[in-house]
Amino acid sequence: MVAGSLVVLFVVAFFLISGKATKIPVENEVELRPSVDIEDETDFDVVIVGAGLSGISAAHALVTTCPNKKYVLLERRSNVGGTWDLFRYPGIRSDSDMYTLGFTHKPWTKPHPIAPGAQIRNYIKGTAREFDIDKHISYQKELLSASYCSDKRQWTLKIRDHSEDNKIISIRCNFLEMCSGYYDYENPYRPKFEGEENFKGETIHPQMWKEGFDYSDKKVVIIGSGATAVTLLPNLTDNAKHVTMLQRSPTYILSLPQHNRLTVFLQRVLPSHWAYRIIRWQNILLSWLLFVVCRTFPGFAKKKLVNNMKKSLPSGFDYEKHFCPKYNPWEQRLCLAPDADIFKSIRAGKASVVTDHIEKFVENGILLKSGETLEADIIITATGLNVKLFGGAQLCVDGEEIIFSEKFLYRGMMMDNIPNLVYYGGYTNASWTLKCELTAGWSARLLAHMEKVGATQCYPYLPKDHGMCEKPMLNLNSGYLIRAKNQLPKLGDSGPWSTYSFLPDLWEYMTGKVDDGTMKFE
Numbered sequence: 160m161v162a163g164s165l166v167v168l169f170v171v172a173f174f175l176i177s178g179k180a181t182k183i184p185v186e187n188e189v190e191l192r193p194s195v196d197i198e199d200e201t202d203f204d205v206v207i208v209g210a211g212l213s214g215i216s217a218a219h220a221l222v223t224t225c226p227n228k229k230y231v232l233l234e235r236r237s238n239v240g241g242t243w244d245l246f247r248y249p250g251i252r253s254d255s256d257m258y259t260l261g262f263t264h265k266p267w268t269k270p271h272p273i274a275p276g277a278q279i280r281n282y283i284k285g286t287a288r289e290f291d292i293d294k295h296i297s298y299q300k301e302l303l304s305a306s307y308c309s310d311k312r313q314w315t316l317k318i319r320d321h322s323e324d325n326k327i328i329s330i331r332c333n334f335l336e337m338c339s340g341y342y343d344y345e346n347p348y349r350p351k352f353e354g355e356e357n358f359k360g361e362t363i364h365p366q367m368w369k370e371g372f373d374y375s376d377k378k379v380v381i382i383g384s385g386a387t388a389v390t391l392l393p394n395l396t397d398n399a400k401h402v403t404m405l406q407r408s409p410t411y412i413l414s415l416p417q418h419n420r421l422t423v424f425l426q427r428v429l430p431s432h433w434a435y436r437i438i439r440w441q442n443i444l445l446s447w448l449l450f451v452v453c454r455t456f457p458g459f460a461k462k463k464l465v466n467n468m469k470k471s472l473p474s475g476f477d478y479e480k481h482f483c484p485k486y487n488p489w490e491q492r493l494c495l496a497p498d499a500d501i502f503k504s505i506r507a508g509k510a511s512v513v514t515d516h517i518e519k520f521v522e523n524g525i526l527l528k529s530g531e532t533l534e535a536d537i538i539i540t541a542t543g544l545n546v547k548l549f550g551g552a553q554l555c556v557d558g559e560e561i562i563f564s565e566k567f568l569y570r571g572m573m574m575d576n577i578p579n580l581v582y583y584g585g586y587t588n589a590s591w592t593l594k595c596e597l598t599a600g601w602s603a604r605l606l607a608h609m610e611k612v613g614a615t616q617c618y619p620y621l622p623k624d625h626g627m628c629e630k631p632m633l634n635l636n637s638g639y640l641i642r643a644k645n646q647l648p649k650l651g652d653s654g655p656w657s658t659y660s661f662l663p664d665l666w667e668y669m670t671g672k673v674d675d676g677t678m679k680f681e
Contacts, residue, residue: 394500408514513531
């Protein structure tokens, strides 16, 4: 009965998200207040590192729950937005819908669920401005190290000020919230290929995209088949002569209409905050349903996803070779195609997909293992990212460096026996912000409880003889996670050490107590 109901709901979900294509307008950039100056040896109650979705979530929860706390938000870059300020390649967009990627307290009122990077950055900036968070942001501040002293109940942060000739300053705080993301901003994953020096054209990685990079009337080859490659392909075809996506193996691509009948109806008849909550929960549940069906009935899900891709491709296209992955759905993240854009480009003859392995680069392109040569004027290496926790900062407690891979995560946010430190991460099977907001809310409740009971230190206690089995923090086999398996904290198999899924985490957040017996207050 349950299995049948899930299958029926899965089919209904595909109908609910059906609609027509829509054009996304360009909007003016939100202006933020100037950077906050911070002096050497300044003391704060809370320091938040990173001004992306996570950092703004943390700041909003803090000022809402603990308005008297003195805090500063350190941002390494010169702008708010994090990922959405860094990536500037053509077509950069969200890979999650904005009704769940957006903030609970700031409704996404636009009708399209998948937003371009510039709109997401503007949305984050607008939130920071509306809630006066930008009054507390200090830009171009890079955290180099953070050292906690148990006797003083204090973190000492060493910061490089890029706005002041790289001057090193020191500030202190009682509580540290790390919202700096999970990947290396300066060094993307870029494998070396034989013969690269022989290629006469240009090679570029999407993470290092240059403003004004000219690809017009050029033959472009994209190496990769992940979200970045799937985004780039349809957005290059208007100006490029031809675009080819070169992949070693296929990936699942789910087409998502940008015009949703139910969304438009709700936004027309209901106040914006009501409509937003309903649409948000609709999308949360549909995403959860899709994930559950994919994991519970992989054969059915694979057939459904592959058939939908097949219908979007031109007649006679070898979909089994190019769009039928060997792995099951949600063993890696699904890629999204707004309005089936990648398939439209293929049908129009502006783009193609080649599934093969690279032998070497040659003067006029890429020689494949099959013996075929892909001609190219430009090669885009959409080969992924490198994981880099805490922005590469070194963290110590009482002089002892924290080895992240040796630590268990409590509620997916604090490392065992490490005081006054919160880590912000996201889910692999749901929007990033869903986890960040839970973490932000729980952190603010911790701070409020500490103030109430007169504590200056809290940490999740885990004895050495805990007896738990270890589980990976992120249970996917994506390349960047496999490469980083020795860097990431881990989960346990019981209690608050085991949860890392939105609905169970939300239930714990709503019903749980911060003073739960595991969390120690001193």
